[in-house]
Amino acid sequence: xxxxxxxxxxxxxxxxxxxxTASLMFxxxxxxxxxxxxQQQLELNQWLVMTFVRDCTDxxxxxxxxxxxxxxEEMSALPQVELVYVLDPEGVVLDASDEVxxxxxxxxxxxxxxxxxxxxxxxxxxKAQGFFSKKVELSERLQxxxxxxxxxxxxxxxxxxxxxxxxxxxxxxxxFNDDFQTGLLRxxxxxxTVMVLISxxxxxxxxxxLSRRLSLPLMGLADKISEHSLRWQNADRTxxxxxxxxxxxxxxxYEVVQLMEAVKVYQQTMVQLMEERTLAEENLExxxxxxxxxxxxxxxxxxxxxxATRLATMGEVLGMVAHQWRQPLAVISTLAQGMxxxxxxxxxxxxxxxxxxxQIQTQTEYLSQTIEDFRKMLQAEQQQQPTCxxxxxxxxxxxMEQRLERxxxxxxLSFEEVDPIDSLPNELLQVLLNLISNAVDALQSVPExxxxxxxxxxxxxxxxxxxxxDSGGGIPNExxxxxxxxxxxxxxxxxxxxxxxxxxxxxxxxxxxxxxxxENQDAGACFHIQLPKFSVDSHSxxxxx
Amino acid sequence: xxxxxxxxxxxxxxxxxxxxxxxxxxxxxxxMNGKEALTVLEEAHPDLMITDYIMPEMDGEELLxxxxxxGWDFRVIVMSGGADVKGVSFKHLFDDLAxxxxxxxxxxxxxxxxxxxxx
Numbered sequence: 001x002x003x004x005x006x007x008x009x010x011x012x013x014x015x016x017x018x019x020x021t022a023s024l025m026f027x028x029x030x031x032x033x034x035x036x037x038x039q040q041q042l043e044l045n046q047w048l049v050m051t052f053v054r055d056c057t058d059x060x061x062x063x064x065x066x067x068x069x070x071x072x073e074e075m076s077a078l079p080q081v082e083l084v085y086v087l088d089p090e091g092v093v094l095d096a097s098d099e100v101x102x103x104x105x106x107x108x109x110x111x112x113x114x115x116x117x118x119x120x121x122x123x124x125x126x127k128a129q130g131f132f133s134k135k136v137e138l139s140e141r142l143q144x145x146x147x148x149x150x151x152x153x154x155x156x157x158x159x160x161x162x163x164x165x166x167x168x169x170x171x172x173x174x175x176f177n178d179d180f181q182t183g184l185l186r187x188x189x190x191x192x193t194v195m196v197l198i199s200x201x202x203x204x205x206x207x208x209x210l211s212r213r214l215s216l217p218l219m220g221l222a223d224k225i226s227e228h229s230l231r232w233q234n235a236d237r238t239x240x241x242x243x244x245x246x247x248x249x250x251x252x253x254y255e256v257v258q259l260m261e262a263v264k265v266y267q268q269t270m271v272q273l274m275e276e277r278t279l280a281e282e283n284l285e286x287x288x289x290x291x292x293x294x295x296x297x298x299x300x301x302x303x304x305x306x307x308a309t310r311l312a313t314m315g316e317v318l319g320m321v322a323h324q325w326r327q328p329l330a331v332i333s334t335l336a337q338g339m340x341x342x343x344x345x346x347x348x349x350x351x352x353x354x355x356x357x358x359q360i361q362t363q364t365e366y367l368s369q370t371i372e373d374f375r376k377m378l379q380a381e382q383q384q385q386p387t388c389x390x391x392x393x394x395x396x397x398x399x400m401e402q403r404l405e406r407x408x409x410x411x412x413l414s415f416e417e418v419d420p421i422d423s424l425p426n427e428l429l430q431v432l433l434n435l436i437s438n439a440v441d442a443l444q445s446v447p448e449x450x451x452x453x454x455x456x457x458x459x460x461x462x463x464x465x466x467x468x469x470d471s472g473g474g475i476p477n478e479x480x481x482x483x484x485x486x487x488x489x490x491x492x493x494x495x496x497x498x499x500x501x502x503x504x505x506x507x508x509x510x511x512x513x514x515x516x517x518x519e520n521q522d523a524g525a526c527f528h529i530q531l532p533k534f535s536v537d538s539h540s541x542x543x544x545x
Numbered sequence: 546x547x548x549x550x551x552x553x554x555x556x557x558x559x560x561x562x563x564x565x566x567x568x569x570x571x572x573x574x575x576x577m578n579g580k581e582a583l584t585v586l587e588e589a590h591p592d593l594m595i596t597d598y599i600m601p602e603m604d605g606e607e608l609l610x611x612x613x614x615x616g617w618d619f620r621v622i623v624m625s626g627g628a629d630v631k632g633v634s635f636k637h638l639f640d641d642l643a644x645x646x647x648x649x650x651x652x653x654x655x656x657x658x659x660x661x662x663x664x
Contacts (some may be wrong), residue, residue: 301641326650326651327558327650328556329651330558330559330650330651330652331555331557331558331649332651333651333652334561334565334650334651334654335561336651337654338561338565338567338568338654340563340654341568341569341654342566342568347566347568354566359557359561363557405601406554406599406601407599408601408602448601448602496659526642
């Protein structure tokens with residue numbers, strides 16, 4: 001069976017309902033019109049009769065039959081009047097509008113009443129005023145002068161009592177036809193029919209519009225769900241929503257039911273998804289808490305690393321101080337002991353004493369200078385200031401002078417004129433000391449003649465590049481990034497803490513805003529320190545920010 | 546009274562050490578590195594050689610290997626600017642080189658005197 005579109009179905013349902021209502025209303029209107037027409041007709045006829053009652057009464061009272069005849073003729077001339085006659089109190093016909101009827105049929109005059117009496121129905125009327133109205137049906141054929149009344153035809157008979165101050169004079173009988181009433185009724189029914197047809201047509205147009213209006217949102221909904229379910233199908237979630245593939249404009253009720261099913265599944269899916277989401281959110285909260293814990297742990301370990309780095313820096317500096325001090329301390333100690341020995345042996349001359357003390361004085365000044373240099377380096381000055389890279393390089397080389405000389409390292413310098421950088425005074429110095437110290441360690445593994453360390457400072461657009469290259473054999477490629485990791489050291493068996501290069505990179509990248517990288521060149525490693533130039537703007541921002 | 550050769554790159558320290566040894570009536574000669582020491586040793590052998598460990602040109606270890614390689618068997622004291630200055634002891638390097646004594650700088654003069662008395 002072909003299924004009807006939802007729009008057609010709506011149209012049929014609404015239209016049918018409308019037709020049924022219209023038919024019922026139409027039938028009621030016709031019934032009501034019939035009833036009211038009959039009543040109006042009765043009243044009109046009774047009023048007509050009333051207008052002739054006085055003339056008839058006068059005529060009968062004065063026994064002026066000519067006048068009575070004229071009156072009756074006048075009455076029968078009315079289109080709705082078929083027959084008029086007057087009876088005396090005995091029921092004998094005094095006069096009639098159509099005398100011919102009685103003569104032709106050869107009937108006694110009083111029989112007329114009996115003829116019309118058969119099959120009568122009393123009508124509501126002005127009985128109290130002497131009217132008596134009834135509906136009569138003709139039982140026989142009746143030949144009148146102007147027309148023939150056929151058996152079965154219905155008429156309205158109205159009779160009224162003629163009297164003279166209460167004394168009965170006779171009775172006026174009028175037989176009305178139904179034509180006038182039927183004509184009026186027919187006209188009314190025609191009008192009603194036209195009205196009903198017009199309103200039915202308008203209503204059907206409205207119903208059509210309404211069914212479209214009602215079905216359109218439904219189609220839109222179906223369209224969306226269909227589209228959505230297709231998309232879900234493409235996303236391979238077919239198990240969740242049944243795909244709906246139909247043209248919403250051609251949708252039938254069956255498909256609406258399908259749609260409802262789909263929406264139900266859809267709703268269940270949504271609930272399921274919401275539950276999944278809630279679960280995921282709970283998990284996320286858990287993960288967040290874990291993340292936060294991990295973050296705290298990370299911050300703690302960073303703090304520890306910073307502490308370790310600081311200690312390592314101090315350790316390195318201490319090592320450098322120890323190294324710088326060892327030789328002069330040895331000189332002072334031995335010199336003093338030598339003088340003590342000489343005095344014990346009485347061999348200490350004034351000149352030797354003077355020379356010895358001068359030498360001790362010189363050595364202690366050197367010690368003092370060394371400790372002052374390192375103290376300055378460790379001093380925690382918090383204010384950043386324009387720093388000359390060249391000066392810092394020279395300072396570092398000066399601090400490491402003893403070691404460089406001791407291991408016969410040839411130092412080459414190539415400095416371009418560069419702008420200053422923005423730095424805490426000793427941060428770059430720490431980095432350079434670390435790089436030089438590492439280089440000297442590496443250079444010990446190559447013959448003295450090949451121990452070279454070079455410093456190159458080059459001006460670039462917005463930055464400057466300081467390269468520290470040694471000839472110590474370089475770094476294995478696989479370790480080039482690892483050497484910057486904390487606690488990673490290739491000198492574990494000696495004095496390496498594994499924090500020097502990590503600390504250096506941290507200073508260059510986090511404090512100086514630059515980059516520290518390494519590559520292998522020719523005979524060894526080359527560390528590049530790229531540093532942004534000092535600018536007044538950035539400086540004031542740093543200071544006030 | 547012994548013949549002693551001092552090999553030390555620091556002129557100040559070398560002079561101080563020579564002064565002490567001379568005060569103790571020893572015959573002392575000083576050179577500043579291993580190469581100069583070998584030149585001197587070509588001429589004559591001392592009773593004792595006191596050498597620094599880390600020196601330019603030729604360090605103490607290389608000098609000692611050359612000396613022992615040539616079959617010279619005089620006594621040797623090795624000095625260092627701290628035995629653990631580089632984190633490890635270097636003394637094992639001399640296991641096969643017949644080093645007589647080690648001295649850590651700065652050392653106590655009586656300690657040196659005691660060694661000299663054992664000569």
